[in-house]
Amino acid sequence: xxxxxxxxxxxxxxxxxxxxxxxxxxxxxxxxxxxxxxxxxxxxxxxxxxxxxxxxxxxxxxxxxxxxxxxxxxxxxxxxxxxxxxxxxxxxxxxxxxxxxxxxxxxxxxxxxxxxxxxxxxxxxxxxxxxxxxxxxxxxxxxxxxxxxxxxxxxxxxxxxxxxxxxxxxxxxxxxxxxxxxxxxxxxxxxxxxxxxxxxxxxxxxxxxxxxxxxxxxxxxxxxxxxxxxxxxxxxxxxxxxxxxxxxxxxxxxxxxxxxxxxxxxxxxxxxxxxxxxxxxxxxxxxxxxxxxxxxxxxxxxxxx
Numbered sequence: 001x002x003x004x005x006x007x008x009x010x011x012x013x014x015x016x017x018x019x020x021x022x023x024x025x026x027x028x029x030x031x032x033x034x035x036x037x038x039x040x041x042x043x044x045x046x047x048x049x050x051x052x053x054x055x056x057x058x059x060x061x062x063x064x065x066x067x068x069x070x071x072x073x074x075x076x077x078x079x080x081x082x083x084x085x086x087x088x089x090x091x092x093x094x095x096x097x098x099x100x101x102x103x104x105x106x107x108x109x110x111x112x113x114x115x116x117x118x119x120x121x122x123x124x125x126x127x128x129x130x131x132x133x134x135x136x137x138x139x140x141x142x143x144x145x146x147x148x149x150x151x152x153x154x155x156x157x158x159x160x161x162x163x164x165x166x167x168x169x170x171x172x173x174x175x176x177x178x179x180x181x182x183x184x185x186x187x188x189x190x191x192x193x194x195x196x197x198x199x200x201x202x203x204x205x206x207x208x209x210x211x212x213x214x215x216x217x218x219x220x221x222x223x224x225x226x227x228x229x230x231x232x233x234x235x236x237x238x239x240x241x242x243x244x245x246x247x248x249x250x251x252x253x254x255x256x257x258x259x260x261x262x263x264x265x266x267x268x269x270x271x272x273x274x275x276x277x278x279x280x281x282x283x284x285x286x287x288x289x290x291x292x293x294x295x296x297x298x299x300x301x302x303x304x305x
Contacts, residue, residue, distance in 0.1 A: 194245030212271030
């Protein structure tokens with residue numbers, strides 16, 4: 001079977017990525033300890049082999065063409081995977097390091113993930129963390145994330161899903177609202193109250209409130225409300241605390257407000273249900289030591305809560 005690449009071609013790809021990263025053949029040559037002419041010849045051979053121009057050259061600088069941008073993105077990912085594989089089999093990954101880019105939803109980010117980050121950084125000081133807190137959908141390749149934490153098991157079979165927890169839910173309101181309107185005693189009584197709905201960013205539809213009946217069966221309580229929250233679940237918590245009505249939310253997100261008396265839980269006997277949260281990462285990508293360390297750390301910490 002013929003080989004797709006020989007060592008010279010692979011070396012040319014490495015030189016190309018370094019020149020693209022630094023924006024200069026000379027800088028790439030200096031960083032690698034070779035001459036600028038060697039870099040130029042190597043990249044020239046690569047362009048001849050591909051039949052495209054990867055750089056636009058001037059007397060002062062080089063700049064990637066559109067073909068070069070595409071090629072660089074794919075090649076750099078391949079080189080990173082090779083480097084990770086080499087570190088894994090040679091034992092060089094005993095100390096996780098490098099940049100870890102994480103995407104997490106607002107409520108889980110604020111109340112579960114962020115409080116744990118200082119402890120993780122103390123345990124793994126060579127890992128840099130870049131955190132994006134948003135409920136929008138992401139593309140791992142396009143957006144460049146290593147890990148995402150999301151509600152619900154993913155439908156995308158290309159993702160590995162590791163469950164973090166089943167987060168229990170409750171219905172909460174402010175003491176002032178309950179003095180004014182009274183406490184609902186049954187689920188049907190909820191329809192006589194001001195209810196605050198959360199609209200799911202992924203579907204644009206209101207999320208039903210979920211309960212269990214006396215036999216343990218699942219109940220989805222659907223309703224239409226004049227009060228709706230988009231994007232940030234915590235806005236619903238603040239709305240309820242301000243006296244706007246009842247809101248169903250995770251217990252972990254209301255612990256502080258309940259302790260300070262801003263919120264009171266109602267309908268405790270209605271039957272608590274939960275929703276699952278998962279750590280997600282692409283299954284076709286080599287799992288780096290920093291991702292593995294972070295997921296293992298998070299699973300262990302959340303399990304103790």
